[in-house]
Amino acid sequence: MWNNNSAPFPEQPDQSGRTLRVVVSAIQFDWLARQCEFMGMPKEQLVMDAMEEWISRNREAVIAADLSGTVQTALDEFINRHRDEFLPAE
Numbered sequence: 001m002w003n004n005n006s007a008p009f010p011e012q013p014d015q016s017g018r019t020l021r022v023v024v025s026a027i028q029f030d031w032l033a034r035q036c037e038f039m040g041m042p043k044e045q046l047v048m049d050a051m052e053e054w055i056s057r058n059r060e061a062v063i064a065a066d067l068s069g070t071v072q073t074a075l076d077e078f079i080n081r082h083r084d085e086f087l088p089a090e
Contacts, residue, residue, distance in 0.1 A: 022047075023068040028075045031089045038087055047071060050078035 024032070024047075032043045039046075054074035055063075063070050079089070 020067065022071045024072055024075060027089065028072065028079070031079055031086075032075075034089070035086050047075065050074045053078060053081075 032046055036043045036046055051071065051074050054070075054077055055061075057077075079086075
């Protein structure tokens, strides 16, 4: 589950019983919320897409013990790289 203060999203509980909580910036959270609402997809999916892309571009990197920091870096790069493909951040 993802949000900007590490609380679970009530609208989509994790049915698998496995939950990772990461903290993203307020700007990243707002961007995720806007894109996902428009596309009708869960925030978790878009974050996973960003992580998959980041990992494929940074195969030599070691994912930090601070998973939130790695996710924030991946999201920043994803947002910048794909800024023309998504709704603008407000």
